[in-house]
Amino acid sequence: xxxxxxxxxxxxxxLLARAEQTLREKGPGALSLRExxxxxxxxxxxxxxxxxxxxxxxxxxxxAGFDRLNEALTASQAAAGTSFAHRLGALARAYVDFALANxxxxxxxxxxxHDPEASEALSAAAQRLGAMTMGLVADGQRSGDVREGPVERxxxxxxxxxxxFAGFAMSRVLxxxxxxxxxxxxxxxxxxxxxA
Amino acid sequence: xxxxxxxxxxxxxxLLARAEQTLREKGPGALSLRExxxxxxxxxxxxxxxxxxxxxxxxxxxxAGFDRLNEALTASQAAAGTSFAHRLGALARAYVDFALANxxxxxxxxxxxHDPEASEALSAAAQRLGAMTMGLVADGQRSGDVREGPVERxxxxxxxxxxxFAGFAMSRVLxxxxxxxxxxxxxxxxxxxxxA
DNA sequence: ACCTGAACACCGTTCAAGT
DNA sequence: ACCTGAACACCGTTCAAGT
Numbered sequence: 001x002x003x004x005x006x007x008x009x010x011x012x013x014x015l016l017a018r019a020e021q022t023l024r025e026k027g028p029g030a031l032s033l034r035e036x037x038x039x040x041x042x043x044x045x046x047x048x049x050x051x052x053x054x055x056x057x058x059x060x061x062x063x064a065g066f067d068r069l070n071e072a073l074t075a076s077q078a079a080a081g082t083s084f085a086h087r088l089g090a091l092a093r094a095y096v097d098f099a100l101a102n103x104x105x106x107x108x109x110x111x112x113x114h115d116p117e118a119s120e121a122l123s124a125a126a127q128r129l130g131a132m133t134m135g136l137v138a139d140g141q142r143s144g145d146v147r148e149g150p151v152e153r154x155x156x157x158x159x160x161x162x163x164x165f166a167g168f169a170m171s172r173v174l175x176x177x178x179x180x181x182x183x184x185x186x187x188x189x190x191x192x193x194x195x196a
Numbered sequence: 197x198x199x200x201x202x203x204x205x206x207x208x209x210x211l212l213a214r215a216e217q218t219l220r221e222k223g224p225g226a227l228s229l230r231e232x233x234x235x236x237x238x239x240x241x242x243x244x245x246x247x248x249x250x251x252x253x254x255x256x257x258x259x260a261g262f263d264r265l266n267e268a269l270t271a272s273q274a275a276a277g278t279s280f281a282h283r284l285g286a287l288a289r290a291y292v293d294f295a296l297a298n299x300x301x302x303x304x305x306x307x308x309x310h311d312p313e314a315s316e317a318l319s320a321a322a323q324r325l326g327a328m329t330m331g332l333v334a335d336g337q338r339s340g341d342v343r344e345g346p347v348e349r350x351x352x353x354x355x356x357x358x359x360x361f362a363g364f365a366m367s368r369v370l371x372x373x374x375x376x377x378x379x380x381x382x383x384x385x386x387x388x389x390x391x392a
Numbered sequence: 393a394c395c396t397g398a399a400c401a402c403c404g405t406t407c408a409a410g411t
Numbered sequence: 412a413c414c415t416g417a418a419c420a421c422c423g424t425t426c427a428a429g430t
Contacts (some may be wrong), residue, residue, distance in 0.1 A: 011413085014342035027299050027309050029251075034403060045406080054404065055225075064382040091430050103308050112303045119368065126369045156370075156378050157385035161353065164360025171306040172315065173322045174352075182352050189353035207394085230422060239396050241425080250423065 001028055014040050033057070039050045043161035058108060061119035063106045068127035069098050073132055087136055089187045096179060096190055099166035106170050111150040133159040137194060147196045154194045161190050208246040210236050215257055219300045229253070248339035255314035258305045263296050265305075269328055280341035283332055285383045288358055292375060295362035302366050329355040333390065343392040350390045357386050 015036055022031050033054055034044045051057040076094035080087045099106050114122060134155040140146030146154060165186050168174045174182060218227050229250055230240045249252040262392055272290035276283045295302050310318060330351040336342030342350060361382050364370045370378060 026408095029309055032403065038302045039351055044404090046407070046414055049413060074342055107308045110369070112299050112365065112367060126367075130369075150323070153378075153381045154385070156374075157357065157382045160360040160364060160382060161357045162360070164356040164358070164364060167306065167359060167363055168356060171308060171322075173306070173319055173326075176427080178352075182349075186353045186356060189389040192391070194384040195388070228422065229424095236406080240423090242395055244424070248424095298395060 004040055010039070011042065011046060013171070014070050015050060015057065016060060016064060019057060020105065023061070023108070024102070028108065031058075037108070049085045054115075055115055056118075059122070061105070062109045062111070062114065063118075063125060066122065067101065068102075069095075069109075070125070070128055070132075072098050073129060077132070077136070083139040084136070085187075085191055086174055087139075088158075088190060091133070091136065092165065092183060092187055092190070095166045096169050096183060099170040100176075100179070103172075105169045106166065110167075118138055119168075127158055130155070130159050133162065139196065144196060145191075146194045158189055158190050158194055161186060161193070207238065207242060209235070211243055211246060211253065212260060214255060215253060216260075216301065219257070219304070220298070224300055224304065227254075230246065231306055235361050238348045251309075252314075254304060255318070257301070257320055258307070258310065259321060261298065261305045261331070262318065262325070264298075265291075266321070266324055266328075267303075268294050269325060273328070280332070280336040280339055281383075281387055283335075284386060286353075286382055287329070287332065288379060288386070290359065291313055291362045292365050292379060295366040296372075296375070297313070298367045299368075302362065304332050306363075326351070326355050328380055329358065340392060341387075344389045357382060357389075 018030060018036055018039055022036070033047050037044045038049055047057070051060065059169040072090060072094050077087055109122065110126075134151050137146055137155040137158060138151045141148060141151065155195035165179075165183070169179045214232055214235055215227060216226075218232070219236060229247075231241050233240045233243055237373045243253070247256065268290050269287060272286040276286035302309055305318065311355070330347050333351040333354060334347045337344060337347065361375075
């Protein structure tokens with residue numbers, strides 16, 4: 001008659017999914033391994049089979065966040081056509097949308113408290129995002145929309161602006177209205193910054 | 197003979213100072229009210245007289261961080277002469293230096309988990325930084341280094357870039373070398389972005 | 393006014409034991 | 412292989428009581 005003995009599915013995936021939900025709905029302070037276990041109907045020691053400690057779960061959560069952001073940015077490019085200006089605008093829009101919809105997760109992704117080895121993996125994930133921007137800028141150079149020169153000397157500043165604007169959206173330094181009205185200005189400014 | 201009875205000085209200030217030191221040296225995970233109290237030689241309940249809970253201490257720490265950053269940026273302007281390019285460069289340099297020297301604190305300053313009322317105060321503090329950038333851009337318009345138009349439509353993008361670069365330095369997405377070599381590129385890009 | 397000391401509920405982590 | 416249940420050390424918060 002016992003309706004739950006061992007957890008039937010993939011506890012690791014279930015923990016990550018539930019943790020992200022808690023992060024979104026109640027914030028990082030409400031994230032506890034014991035409560036997660038309770039909600040999933042397993043003992044409080046069960047999570048340790050899948051994450052050696054709480055930080056390991058946070059690291060995995062941040063890494064999954066980068067995967068999702070990467071997908072979102074990639075999707076924005078597939079849908080943006082071929083114009084450099086449109087593609088850059090779509091990239092900025094997608095990053096900002098992610099920041100607004102996943103503020104606490106984005107905070108975690110760039111947090112400063114990760115384990116050293118996880119930090120490397122997270123930096124690599126962030127660099128994959130940077131590489132997308134570099135590719136876009138390189139295309140812009142080929143089409144004559146972006147000035148010549150080593151791509152990273154233009155791409156890093158552009159990526160920096162994207163990151164900063166998403167950060168302001170995330171931390172609510174800019175209100176929703178300011179984000180909306182400011183986005184076009186930021187895009188125009190980036191275009192000027194890298195124009196031929 | 198008892199060398200410590202009541203804490204003799206300003207416990208509130210002592211808590212903030214010690215908390216910032218712990219944050220810097222051991223990271224946010226090592227910050228505990230009880231340990232802070234232990235280190236200062238008071239009972240574990242004493243901090244509650246000065247901060248209603250742990251979050252209140254974190255809020256105060258973040259606010260103090262904004263004050264210090266504000267001072268650093270203001271000082272950079274006083275030392276930078278009158279050239280727009282030099283002043284913008286000094287502002288960027290000062291923000292990045294702060295990020296490198298106070299990574300965990302900067303993370304906390306823009307964190308997403310603050311109390312609603314503290315969040316407002318922190319946003320206001322961030323906006324004071326933004327106002328400095330706006331003032332600089334307005335000066336640039338007067339000297340003819342920056343194109344005409346509503347100052348916030350140029351100043352917000354510039355401040356966004358400063359913030360993003362400091363964020364990359366903070367979270368070690370860019371290595372120390374990349375920060376050093378990238379700073380000049382970012383400055384040149386900002387100048388292009390707002391040039392007449 | 394400011395702090396103590398005990399108490400409470402909760403947490404992360406570990407480990408022998410179970411299936 | 413995966414999970415349980417008890418145990419340990421620690422934490423944040425509250426509150427009557429002390430000075």
